Amino acid sequence: MSDSAQDKTEEPTAQKLNKAREDGQVARSTDLPAAVIVIGSFVVLMLSGSWLVSRLSTVFAQGFVFDRQLIEKPLLLPAHFGEQMLAAFVLVLPIVAFTMVAAIVASGMTGGYLFSLKSVAPKGSKLNPMSGLQRIFGTHALVELGKAILKFMLVAGVLWWSLLTNMDSLVQIGQMGLEPALNAAGNMILQSGLWVALSLAIIAMIDVPWQKHNFTKKMRMTKQEVKDEFKQMEGSPEVKAQIRRRQREMANSRMMDRIKDADVVITNPEHFAVALEYDPTGDGAPIMVAKGSDHMAALIRAEAKNHGIYIFEAAPLARAIYFTTEVEHQVPEDLYHAVAQVIAYVFSLEAASPMNPPRPKPQVKVPPSMLFSPDGKKVQAQGATA
DSSP states (O other), X not given: OOOSTTTOOBOOOHHHHHHHHHTTOOXXXXXXXXXXXXXXXXXXXXXXXXXXXXXXXXXXXXXXXXXXHHHHOGGGHHHHHHHHHHHHHHHHHHXXXXXXXXXXXXXXXXXXXXXXXXXXXXXXXXXXXXXXXXXXXXXXXXXXXHHHHHHHHHHHHHHHHHHHHTHHHHHHHTTSOHHHHHHHHHHHXXXXXXXXXXXXXXXXXXXXXXXXXXXXXXXXXXXXXXXXHHHHHHHOHHHHHHHHHHHHHHHHHHHHHHGGGOSEEEEOSSSEEEEEEOOTTSSSOOEEEEEEETHHHHHHHHHHHHTTOEEEEOHHXXXXXXXXXXXXXXXXXXXXXXXXXXXXXXXXXXXXXXXXXXXXXXXXXXXXXGOBOTTSOBOOSSOEEO
């Protein structure tokens, strides 16, 4: 089957997405972090700009104030300038820290946080000239070029609009004093920068869905790939063993819950145990609701004791029911008489009173065709009595 893009119509499976993530392939948008960083930085500057400019002006002015000691000892000038640079760095440190945090947060907003050495490992395909030419002149490169042109046109248009709306203020700056002119120019720069940042937000809002769609399209699979992956998962011995173990656990859990509905538990007495339920008002035969051997048989006996269910010891009958009947199925017709004797005896115990003594414990006889050894093999005999 062809693996062309036209054949890849199936959505990627969780296994393929996990493998791609391990290889460092996730949906990424470079425009979103850029928009978050620029918008956040301009907002911080607008909130703290006047205070920051005032403090930086003070530090800048102090850098050109020299006392007598500095004049007489020029070797102290580097330390003096170093102190001023450190003071200026401390002032802008919150903005730098905010930018770093914003970059970290924004980088994980699309594909999540991921560290993979496979994505930076050298690959032979990257050294292939033909692969390089395909990346340069391929469809993806053309799409990225178109996006870059649209971004440039949008940002340029916003800057041109901002320039036109502030044209009167720009003319008035030439008639102002130095400090008011600087304040007005700073406000216009911040406002224009914020509008540009908002235009980057529009670009990011378009780019994020596009990158997710493009990544999902890239990860799509053919029908044959989905089938092969399913067969591989199903064929894995570990997966099969885990499925079987889980199925056994669920089946045993349901079976143990059914023991409380049983009327009697027939035992080997140690190696086998079967729990039977019988509705005397119905027309059906007794139903086996649980069975087990060895450890499971011990659990069935313990659960029966917890619910006050009578335990009847009949080794041949317990083995016969165990090897011939599935859970939630009726006992075989050949065992009707033997099972009826047991259930009648149990019901007589429940209805016993001083005036109505229970029946004597029956000697249950199993038909020769229903005799089994402990390993499940049929026994040739004339019949057995429990």
